[in-house]
Amino acid sequence: MKIKNILTLLLFLTSISFFAQNGKIDEKREKIKAFKVSFLTTELELTSTEAEKFWPIYNAYDDKQFELRHLKMKTYLKKLNDDNFKNLSEKEAVTLLSQIESTDKELYQLREKFMSNIKKVLSAKKILLLKKSEDDFSRKLLQQYRDKANKD
Template sequence: MKKHIIILTLFLTALHAFGQHSKESRAKIKALKVAFLTQELQFSSVEAEKFWPIYNKHEEEIDFLRNKGRLEYKKKIKEVGDLNNLEEAEAKKFVLLRLDLEKKMVAAKEDFLSKVSVFLPYKKIIKLHISEREFTRQLMRKYGKGRKSKE
């Protein structure tokens, strides 16, 4: 019995540490992204003061919608056991749900654009999109190299 408690404690500690590591990694990536975008876009102090609260809220909303769709898919596939077991009517609901989430994401992007275009020139908005992609590419290159060396 004592052995089981020790094993359970070690397992829960490892699980907590893994979850903490994941949160720290996300926070570190977010900080790197902020630094990268700040450097690329060269905001004035007024632009930065107005931009970051709007951008952070927008990113949270997009992440929420993306995660909601991902969780719905996983949940439903887990319920039926396999994608092949999914009824056509259920599959149609999922496709429509996905479409609805994508429409909400587009609406969120339009809202973000309308808010930042008040104080940011459109050239910087274009540069923002390009810089976000470049940051993601750099992150994927770095992650890919680390993953290949571990295999």
């Protein structure tokens, strides 16, 4: 068995056990994350040394990004639904806008920190490949979602 296949399997199993310990992450998120780990491992062709350093940095970044994008922004967007939006005062709107801007800044700073850390682990070419692979993964996931919706 090739080292790449062994590494992919090992990372997949490790990610599953990690997610099983965290009761807050729902089943769909676990499946998507495991699929993403497998996809990125294959696309990036990480050496075992690179993988050992890459995955802890990437997972911490990905988890924090998820928290900021989905949990915080979800709270903000609930306030913007039609019923709540109509009753939103100007003061509340200013506060909400400030919170959204703050979260955007946090996301930007998180990405900067991640890039700084990952440059110590991967070559510039692999970092670009990571960006491309993340975009490819998102498109693939969206396509699977669309395909499933069309079947139902």
